[in-house]
Amino acid sequence: MNFRFQNLLGAPYRGGNVVISSNTVLLSPVGNRVAVTDLLKSETTTLPLQSSSNVTRITVSPDATFLLAIDDRNRCLFINLRRRALLHRITFKHRVAASKFSPDGALIAVAAGKLVQIWRSPAFRREYFPFELVRTFADFDAKVTSLDWSPDSKYLIAGSKDLTARILCLKKLNSGGVKKRPFLLLGHRDSVVGSFFGVNSKTNRVCKAYTVSRDCYLFSWGFTSDDDGEGEEDGGEGLEPPSPGTPERDVEENFELSENDGVKKMKKISENDGVKKRKKIDIEDGDEGYLSRGKWELLRKDGFMQGWAKVTACDYHRGLDMVVVGFSNGVFGLYQMPDFVCIHLLSISREKITTAVFNEFGNWLTFGCAKLGQLLVWEWRSESYILKQQGHYFDVNCVAYSPDSQLLATGADDNKVKVWTLSSGFCFVTFSEHTNAVTALHFMPSNNVLLSASLDGTIRAWDLLRYRNFKTFTTPSPRQFVSLTADISGEVICAGTSDSFEVFVWSMKTGRLMDVLSGHEAPVHGLVFSPTNAVLASSSYDKTVRLWNVFDGKGAVETFPHTHDVLTVVYRPDGRQLACSTLDGQIHFWDPIDGLLMYTIEGSRDIAGGRLMTDRRSAANSTSGKFFTTLCFSADGSYILAGGSSRYICMYDVADQVLLRRFQITHNLSLDGVLDILNSKNMTEAGPLDLIDDDSSDIEEGVDKQTRGKLGLDLPGSMPNRGRPIIQTKSLRIASTGRSFVAATTEGVLVYSVDESFIFDPTDLDINVTPEAVEEALRENQPSKALILSLRLNEDSFVKKCIFAVSPADIPAVATSIPYKYIQRLVEALADLLENCPHLEFILRWSQELCKAHGNSIQQNSRNLLPSLKSLQKAITRIHQDLADTCSSNEYMLRYLCSSGAKK
Incomplete structure (x- = not known):
């Protein structure tokens, strides 16, 4: 029963930004979780931590230790990535559009609404309130959309929807007692999507900046110093700001002010002089306010020429001086700066690109499309894909x-x-x-x-x-199939329909329709063959479960009546029991041989929970969703999993008919049906506040509302579903090894596996069974005693250590001395070692001798040992396939080596 969440499949990306840390580790938000993909090992895992709603913004510290995950309810999780542990939580007052760690990792810049907040990054020490607000910039007139740090962590450039970008200095600089205002970069005609600092490659000092506007224009800005402290945008101390249209404001003419003997003069500088001045700031001393003693000028303005399309994502790589831009028409462009040379201009989809990111070295580009659930990693030099994944567009x-x-x-x-x-x-x-x-x-x-x-x-x-x-x-006439199964030999295929209420039977070899089983009076949503014979069980909404002998063709052998609609039916792995769920929330267990009802589990109270936005009744009084739509027996048949239109998956003990455990599949408040009690403040005269579609609202790029499908009723081209997705479990399956199960839910396909942490059986322990006793037996060269003690202690590390302590010659004797009740635990350890350790022959020898010594006992109790034996078979099969592939690829090389050796 010790299952825990392991991974999330079916949707590698659903919106927000993605981040690459350590140059090869890709982090992407998936619902209210964060997926971690190792691009070198080609493996993806999902962090076990959940946010309260969909994650829209993530950022990673420069040393790849900390992760900041912010959801659409402005709640933030501060996570230790290496330990996968949640350290702190904080809630921002406004919607966060951008966040970034400073290059030294000490500060975090957060764009919350119209504010830019600088927070001190929490440390490992325990603090009452670890987040410390260092400074707040409130100079913007609209929402801040982008942030970028200077290499020395002293300056920020921030773009906003007020058509400006501002240079912010962390240290408060005064000039003659007057507070200096941030530099303004003007001239944009649409909101600024990206703003970036450029540096001089020799001195690593800021010398330029780039801003990308939503209307497909890129602005290049150059920085020039002013030795006298004048010539800034506000005119400097003692000077009134020059009015627009005067020569000193004209960038193209490139004028500047000078002051000799107290008389203000205007002097036109040449291009060479300007270059010298720009170089001068690069070699200047590293002062706190070096960017405040100069001015910014517009060097050039370039258009991406994408017609009606808009810029939806962009990124800049300082080392390569390159810009990547994603557009709303699915096209992306890669440009070499400062000359704006287009290197690549390609289309990857028809939907808008919601994120575009460089990796640390700049050789990989990562693109995400939220609407399609698409995630791509592309190497632009070789023009090849490193990763190409796309999830399901609708629910699984x-x-x-x-x-x-x-x-x-x-x-x-x-x-x-x-x-x-x-x-x-x-x-x-x-x-x-x-x-x-x-x-x-x-x-x-x-x-x-x-x-x-x-x-x-x-x-x-x-x-x-x-x-x-x-x-x-x-079929001769079109039918809609809703259930499917095949017999154990694979010769016969059966499918149930929702419109004609029939079961169709085909031959797998010939593809010919062999029979049509009639008798049901409602859709046939459950169909399963017995694991031991050719009996087919079908369940229907006509309140019956029918057994058919497909090969005899005599129609229904037996009918099991119920008082409510039967939703699904499953066989126990040994074929001696049949379970079905009904609309009243009960699970009925039948003996298919004698045709008797064995027992019933009342599960409506266990699965109940969750109130929809449109429900007029409370969750306790509502009857909707209080039934199971999918069932699945465990590999040994000792327990059964059940799920339905609820946030819970229930695990029941079959023999005692008791609830063993409930798995809550999500805590995501962005889904409907997660809360039992709704907040009455969100109810208005027009209905629930979350369901009111405000077309004039400012929806973030990449987190638009996703249309959900419901068995083809809401496919592309139909009217979109304005409501929130409803949490439910549509399908459950347990692996034949019994060590994992999957659930097809609204969040995606959740994978649960057995927790491999320290587990022990208290009833099998006494005062002599200790880790010290195991170590002492190993020192005294008693491998059999040490192995039995470690199996009784049931700690994985000690069991594997004792297995390796046995010499190959002693394996038969030690295998014979193991009591039968520890065989299952030993087989599980061997299966795990076979998948992870290089000593293949040693573990296979152990497996062989164990089967020789306990073959009869294993055969007689195969039902209980089936999960662990399946795990061992899975590991052996995988290694066999790997070796076969390796040998087949090296066959000709081996022939050559053998032939050359024979000639010599």
């Missing part, structure tokens, strides 16, 4: 494990079938031949064939070796 309807538990298939309302590798968390193939929502999936025993059912009236078979649709099953 169904999931299926491969027989060896290494692959996971998902089908969704976007008409696509995706296959994921569970070890890496990546999707490696997408099938898009279906023309309507995918409703059911089933893996064939061969592990290389996947079946999918769809509302488009087809059942398709996919070859996972050649990645193609090699067979399609149809």
Whole structure:
């Protein structure tokens, strides 16, 4: 029962900005979580921490230790990335559009509404309130949209929707007792999307700046010094600001003021003089206010020439002096500065690019498209993809494990079938031949064939070796399929319909329609074959569960009546029990051989919880969602998982009919149905405040409301759903190893695995079973005693240490001495070692001798040992495939070496 959240599949990116830390680690927000992708190892994991709503802004410290995650409710999490631990929380008063750590990591700049706040970064020490506000800049007239630090962490450049960019100095500078105002960079005709400092490559001092406006223009600014402290934008001390139109304000003529003998004079400088002055500031002493003793001038203004498109994302790399820009039409451009030379101009999608980022070395570009759930990492020099992932556009309807538990298939309302590798968390193939929502999936025993059912009236078979649709099953007249299964031999395929209430039977080899099973009077949403024989069980909304003998063709063998609609049906792995859920929230367990009702679990109270925005009743009095729509037995049949239109997944003990555990799949308040009690302050005369669609509101780029699909009723082209997504679980599956399970939810596909932390059985401990006793047995060269003590202690590190302490010659004797009740724990340890350690022959020898010594006991109690044996089989199969691939790739090299050796 010790399952914990491990990963989130189905949606690598949903909006906000992405960040690359340590040059190869990509962090991206996914709902209210943050996904971490190692681009070198090609693995992705999801942090176990959850924000209160969808994360819209993330930033990482320069040393890649801390992560700042800010959601759309202005709540911020300060996370230690290396330990994956939450350190602090803080709530900002305004919506945060940008945030960034200073280059030295000591400060954090946050653009909250019209304010730019400078916070001191929390340290490792415990403090009552770790976030300390250092300074606030309130000079902006509209929302601040972008931030960038100078290399010395003393200056900020901030862009705003008031069509300006400002140079902010952290230290308060005074000139003759008068506070100096920030420099203004004017001339933009639309809001500033990005603002960046440029530096001199030799001195690493700020000498230029770039601002990108939303109307597809890039402004290049140059900085020139003023030795006398004058010539600033405010005119300097004792001088009135020059009015617009005077020569000293004309950038093209490049005039400047000089003062000789108290008389103000105007002198035109040449281009060479200007270059000298710009070089002078680069070699000047590192003063606190060196950027305040000079002026900024517009050097050039360049257009991206994208027609009606707008700039939606941009980034700047100081080392390469390059700018990458993403547009609302799905095009991105890479430009070499300061000459504005276009290196690449490519289209990656038809939707707007919501994030574009350089990595540390500048050789990789990361792009994200929130609407498509698309995340790309592209190497611009070789023009090749480092990462290319795209999630499902709509909710996932169904999931299926491969027989060896290494692959996971998902089908969704976007008409696509995706296959994921569970070890890496990546999707490696997408099938898009279906023309309507995918409703059911089933893996064939061969592990290389996947079946999918769809509302488009087809059942398709996919070859996972050649990645193609090699067979399609149809009916004489179009039908909408909502359930799918195949017998244990893989010869017969059955699918249930929602419109004609029939079950269709095909031959897998010939593709011919063999039979049509009639008898149900409502949609057939549950369909499953017995694991031990050819009996087919079907459940329908007509309040019955029917058993069919498909090969005899005599119709329904037996019918189990219920008092409410039957929503789904599953077989226990040994085929001796049948479970089905009904609309009244109960789970009924039947004996399929004798046709008797064994017992019933009342689960409506367990799954209840969560009030929708549109509900007129409280969560306690509402009947909606208080039933299970998906069930799944464990690998050994001892417990059952159940989920439905609720934020909970319930785990029940089958023998005692008691609730063992409830998993809350999310705490995301951006979804509907998470809260039991709604805030009455959010209710207005026009309805709930969160559901009022204000077209004039300023929606952030990249976090627009996403249209959700519901079995094809809300597909592209139809009227968008203005309401918030409702949290629910549509499908549950447990791996054949029993060590993990997946849930297809509104948040995505959640993967839960067994917690590998320290676990022990208190009933098997006595005063002599201690870690010291294990160490003493190892020192006395008693490997059998040490291994048994470590198994009783049940600490993973000691068990593996004792396994390696046994010499290969002693393995048969030690394996024989192990009591049977510890076999399962020992097999689990061997399976884990087989996946992670290089001593392949040693672990295989252990497995072989263990099977020889306890073969009869394992065969007699295969049901209890099935999960651990499946884990061992999975590990052996994976290694066998790796070795086969390696050997086949080196076959000709080995032949050459053997032939050359024979000649010598």
